[in-house]
Amino acid sequence: MTQFLVLAKSPVPGRVKTRLCPPWTHEQAAMIAAAALADTLDAVSSVRAASxxxxxxxxxxxxxxxxxxxxxxxxxxxxxxxxxxxxxxxxAVLLGMDTPQATPSLLSDACDYAEADATLGLAQDGGWWVLGLRDCSHADVLRTIPTSTDQTGELTLQALRARGLRVRLLPVLRDVDTAADARSVATLCRPESRFRTAVEALIHEC
Structure with a gap:
């Protein structure tokens, strides 16, 4: 079994999800971030993992x-x-807190290295939402790749393949960066998810 890593920022108003403001306040954006993180942790907790x-x-x-x-x-x-x-x-498999729609089944698939040395889930905005590595030493390739651009995912894929790694691509997901993203992603989450509940509550307030 592989280990799972969730890279996250504490949901403090003014420090997270500032691109949600406007239409939402910094406090509301922090609430959205906390819900997304909670759903992500729940999903990872449901997957078999070494740690x-x-x-x-x-x-x-x-x-x-x-x-x-x-x-x-x-x-x-x-x-x-x-x-x-x-x-x-x-x-290890690493993901962030911006894809609360990721299911345990999808995360389980991210750690299947039966026919690959790495797994990579690209994001609609050009980045990536999950990266699995059979050998964590290859993570040093990430140091030289520009982040937060519309080419980050493709450059990551190229860099991994340039090392001779077999990369298996996972489904493309939408990150939550803007209010439009949040509304769209919420519709993909299960009805009882914290993220969906939080977003729907804010929409109804408007």
């Missing part, structure tokens, strides 16, 4: 049975690499 680690920027309680590590490094590429390195172990 589960919350790699957090700030302070946030890890669920029972999880370990917690602080993010370290300056750039996002450095922090992603450090997350794979600090968690230890030979293989």
């Amino acid at each position: 589960r680690t919350l790699v957090v920027d700030g302070s946030y309680p890890a669920p029972p049975g999880w370990q917690s590590l602080p993010q370290r490094g300056g750039s996002l590429g450095d922090r992603l690499t450090a997350a794979f390195t600090d968690a230890g172990g030979e293989s």
